[in-house]
Amino acid sequence: MLGLVFFIPVFIGFLHSGLVRIPTLLVSVLFFICSVQSLFAGLILDNIIKTSKQSFEMRLIDCEDRLKTKGM
DSSP states (O other): OHHHHHHHHHHHHHHHHSOOOHHHHHHHHHHHHHHHHHHHHHHHHHHHHHHHHHHHHHHHHHHHHHHHHHTO
16 A cells, blocks of 8 residues: 555656656555565465464374373
8 A cells, every 4th residue: 555655646747747756666666565575475374374273283183082092
């Protein structure tokens, strides 16, 4: 969102004058790249957490089965 906020004035200025303010354009592009990178990092971390929880539950089930077979 922040990248879009910085990009709108650059785009409007380009439509009016045909000139682009490079520093503002670079800032908007950098914010956009950071947001996309953060999105994918969040998706990867969420997947790691789900896999870890699933693995933990499978180990609990395995331990429970072992205790049942020993007769405790």
